[in-house]
Amino acid sequence: MIHTLIRKLSTAGGLTEADEGTLRRVSLHSRQVPAHQDLTSEEDRPENVHLVLSGFVCRYKILAKGQRHITALMVPGDFCDLHVAILDEMDHSLGTITPCTVVEIPRTTIQDLTENHPRIAHALWWATLVDEAVLREWLVSLAKREAAERMAHLFCELLLRLSVVGLAEKNGYALPFTQLDLADMLGLTPVHVNRVIKYLRSEDLIVLKKRRLEIPDVARLKTFYDFVPTYLHHTPRAKKYLAAPTQATNVSPRMRQNSTHR
Amino acid sequence: MIHTLIRKLSTAGGLTEADEGTLRRVSLHSRQVPAHQDLTSEEDRPENVHLVLSGFVCRYKILAKGQRHITALMVPGDFCDLHVAILDEMDHSLGTITPCTVVEIPRTTIQDLTENHPRIAHALWWATLVDEAVLREWLVSLAKREAAERMAHLFCELLLRLSVVGLAEKNGYALPFTQLDLADMLGLTPVHVNRVIKYLRSEDLIVLKKRRLEIPDVARLKTFYDFVPTYLHHTPRAKKYLAAPTQATNVSPRMRQNSTHR
DNA sequence: CGCCAAATACAACATATGATGAAGTATCGG
DNA sequence: CCGATACTTCATCATATGTTGTATTTGGCG
Numbered sequence: 001m002i003h004t005l006i007r008k009l010s011t012a013g014g015l016t017e018a019d020e021g022t023l024r025r026v027s028l029h030s031r032q033v034p035a036h037q038d039l040t041s042e043e044d045r046p047e048n049v050h051l052v053l054s055g056f057v058c059r060y061k062i063l064a065k066g067q068r069h070i071t072a073l074m075v076p077g078d079f080c081d082l083h084v085a086i087l088d089e090m091d092h093s094l095g096t097i098t099p100c101t102v103v104e105i106p107r108t109t110i111q112d113l114t115e116n117h118p119r120i121a122h123a124l125w126w127a128t129l130v131d132e133a134v135l136r137e138w139l140v141s142l143a144k145r146e147a148a149e150r151m152a153h154l155f156c157e158l159l160l161r162l163s164v165v166g167l168a169e170k171n172g173y174a175l176p177f178t179q180l181d182l183a184d185m186l187g188l189t190p191v192h193v194n195r196v197i198k199y200l201r202s203e204d205l206i207v208l209k210k211r212r213l214e215i216p217d218v219a220r221l222k223t224f225y226d227f228v229p230t231y232l233h234h235t236p237r238a239k240k241y242l243a244a245p246t247q248a249t250n251v252s253p254r255m256r257q258n259s260t261h262r
Numbered sequence: 263m264i265h266t267l268i269r270k271l272s273t274a275g276g277l278t279e280a281d282e283g284t285l286r287r288v289s290l291h292s293r294q295v296p297a298h299q300d301l302t303s304e305e306d307r308p309e310n311v312h313l314v315l316s317g318f319v320c321r322y323k324i325l326a327k328g329q330r331h332i333t334a335l336m337v338p339g340d341f342c343d344l345h346v347a348i349l350d351e352m353d354h355s356l357g358t359i360t361p362c363t364v365v366e367i368p369r370t371t372i373q374d375l376t377e378n379h380p381r382i383a384h385a386l387w388w389a390t391l392v393d394e395a396v397l398r399e400w401l402v403s404l405a406k407r408e409a410a411e412r413m414a415h416l417f418c419e420l421l422l423r424l425s426v427v428g429l430a431e432k433n434g435y436a437l438p439f440t441q442l443d444l445a446d447m448l449g450l451t452p453v454h455v456n457r458v459i460k461y462l463r464s465e466d467l468i469v470l471k472k473r474r475l476e477i478p479d480v481a482r483l484k485t486f487y488d489f490v491p492t493y494l495h496h497t498p499r500a501k502k503y504l505a506a507p508t509q510a511t512n513v514s515p516r517m518r519q520n521s522t523h524r
Numbered sequence: 525c526g527c528c529a530a531a532t533a534c535a536a537c538a539t540a541t542g543a544t545g546a547a548g549t550a551t552c553g554g
Numbered sequence: 555c556c557g558a559t560a561c562t563t564c565a566t567c568a569t570a571t572g573t574t575g576t577a578t579t580t581g582g583c584g
Contacts, residue, residue, distance in 0.1 A: 061402050064488040069405045071398045083394075086387050091395050091493040125348050132345075133353050135397050136333045140323050142404040143331045143449030146570070178531060187405030189572055194533060210580095226326040231353040408540070440561065451542055456563060 004053060004077035004165040011164055011234055012126040019119050026113070027051055027103040039080065039094040039102065046090065048104040050080040055100030056176060060184070061092045070185040072135060075158075077165040082110070082128055098176045130233050137231045142187050145226075147196045150186050152225035155206065155213060160229055172214040266339035266427040267313060273426055273496055274388040281382050288375070289313055289365040301342065301356040301364065308352065310366040312342040317362030318438060322446070323354045332447040334397060337420075339427040344372070344390055360438045392495050399493045404449050407488075409458045412448050414487035417468065417475060422491055434469075434476040 005027065006020050015023075030053055033039065039057065040046045050057070052074050059072040059080070071092065074080050080094050085107050096102075114121040134157070141150045158175070162168035179197070183190040200206045205221050207214040215221055267289065268282050277285075292315055295301065301319065302308045312319070314336050321334040321342070333354065336342050342356050347369050358364075376383040396419070403412045420437070424430035441459070445452040462468045467483050469476040477483055 059398075061398070063402065063406055064490075067406050069402045071401050083387075083391055086384070087391050087395070087495050089492070089495075091495070092398065122348070125345075129345055129349050132394055132397070133349070135394070135401065136321075136323070136354065139333050139397065139401050139404065140325065140331050142401065144325055144329050179533095180531080190532090191534090191573080192571055195571090198533080228326075230351070233349050233351075233353070441563095442561080452562090453543080453564090454541055457541090460563080 004167075005051060007165050008077035009120075009123040009127065012123045013119075015119055015123060019117060022113070022117060022120065026105060026109055027053070030101045030103045033096050033100045033102050035096055035099050037096050039096065040090060041093040042090050044090050045088070046081065046084065048106055049082055049085075049110055050094065051103040051105060052076050052078050052080065053101040053103060055102075056097040057094060057100060057102070058097055058181075058185075059092055059094055068184050069187065070181070071138070072131065073158075073185065075161055075165065076167060078131075079124070079127060082124060097181060126233075133231045133233060147186065147188055147192055148199060149225045150188075151182070151193070151196050152200065152205065152221050153227055154182075154186065155215065156218070156222055156225070156227040156229070157232070159215065159218065160232055160234065164234060171216065171218050172212060174211060175208065175213040176211050266315060266429075269427050270339035271382075271385040271389065274385045275381075277381055277385060281379060284375070284379060284382065288367060288371055289315070292363045292365045295358050295362045295364050297358055297361050299358050301358065302352060303355040304352050306352050307350070308343065308346065310368055311344055311347075311372055312356065313365040313367060314338050314340050314342065315363040315365060317364075318359040319356060319362060319364070320359055320443075320447075321354055321356055330446050331449065332443070333400070334393065335420075335447065337423055337427065338429060340393075341386070341389060344386060359443060388495075395493045395495060409448065409450055409454055410461060411487045412450075413444070413455070413458050414462065414467065414483050415489050416444075416448065417477065418480070418484055418487070418489040418491070419494070421477065421480065422494055422496065426496060433478065433480050434474060436473060437470065437475040438473050 006015070006023055009015055009023070033055075035055075039050050042062075054076050057074040057078075057080055058070045059074070060068050060070045062068055074094075081090075084090055110124075114124065137153075137157075141153055145153060155175075159168055159171070159173060162173045167173060177185075179193045180190045182188075183193045186193065188196070197206075197208060201208065204216060205224075207216065221227070268277070268285055271277060271285070295317075297317075301312050304324075316338050319336040319340075319342055320332045321336070322330050322332045324330055336356075343352075346352055372386075376386065399415075399419075403415055407415060417437075421430055421433070421435060424435045429435060439447075441455045442452045444450075445455045448455065450458070459468075459470060463470065466478055467486075469478065483489070
């Protein structure tokens, strides 16, 4: 189970076997959390860091009008809040989307890791920065990509991230989100999410049923929706999945944009 | 000049006079950079960290279609890339918006600071986390706030951030952006930025001329556009500026939204 | 098995924002 | 002081996405 963390951090660079042992030891005691439950909520001052071993966790904010927006997605192997202990209060919440297995690691343990295990410290730093890079990419998506592009982009990102921890096959993976969850990630209405899914299906760009996503031609999806995975900062090991585009067949121009300025 | 950094970091918590001296020494050698010039660009592997002493710097990405999106704004006292040395390559660029005074600090110096000056290290961590919090807030803005709200939110944020470093008066500050710059931050068209400015003016919410912004009634703007500054994690010292809402007068419903779901 | 709640699907209409183009108005170097 | 360039302003039209409401399907659970 903990393999996910180790697999992920290994892509960052060298961990020794001793390091891996340390990580295993630190995350022995996990607990199950049901779906739709908060791990921490706004204005908490959390003492523990959360590591996801299985399931999906999201970081979200609730606006004045009661709308939820999901600012980040944590998959197995991801830390949720490696950092936040430094700030006085949380400015967001963490909640499960699916049932999850989660490890709670005391701040002091993290401090020990960063002070006495330089390679682990470096790997944790790396993970934090990648998270931030993903956040920036989501920002750009919201700002400049239209709905279909945004959704395709998310699907490609997840394919890569899940591949790294062994949770995706060559062109498919379990996607346990409701359309409302997707709406709250993509900044769309549930209705429009439905429309876009319908469109992507009609173009044979995705097959989505029973909470499982298949991408028949990854390169095609990637090419047409401008997915450039550098921001994920993964090493070649993961790159084999979303490889160079084959020459792609065409996608009808509707639901795509070729405007010069947006 | 360097006071801006010290003022900002002091809001995070205690720096001793020795710490301040250290910071001053580290940032002695600044250089002038003209407007519209890159400090680093994508795919660089930068060796120096940039600290802004005067002027505005932005972090931006260029999309496949040539569009620019600005993901972050650095004002005097802000570091641009405290971190990025850990990743293999930059996934974005840094460019000046106005002429700037910038200090380039070698990575090794930063390492020394974080290893041998615990209070400074803590303050730098804090600054990094606040930057990330701002990024999340921008994400939410793009996802759920309509154009006018988004712009008002940005103006409020800048009032606070600039106040902290002594670059804003009680309800105004220099705003040296073109409408195109604003468009690239807010994820809007320049045309629409113009429309929104026109609207905010017509409601007497802002006075914007000669690259200077005045906010006649800060509380009113803040209230009607749902600005909650906790995400900036400023201590009471700064809070005096955007204080509790007085009872606010009304804003016409056009250009505002009261939908339940977006 | 069958019920109930939740999730999906779809249609019709409303609107915020984008696209384009063109006319004013600053700004700045020479 | 001039012209060139960039910026602002505005009008018109186009469209992606939101809104509302309802029907259908799915899935968990007694």
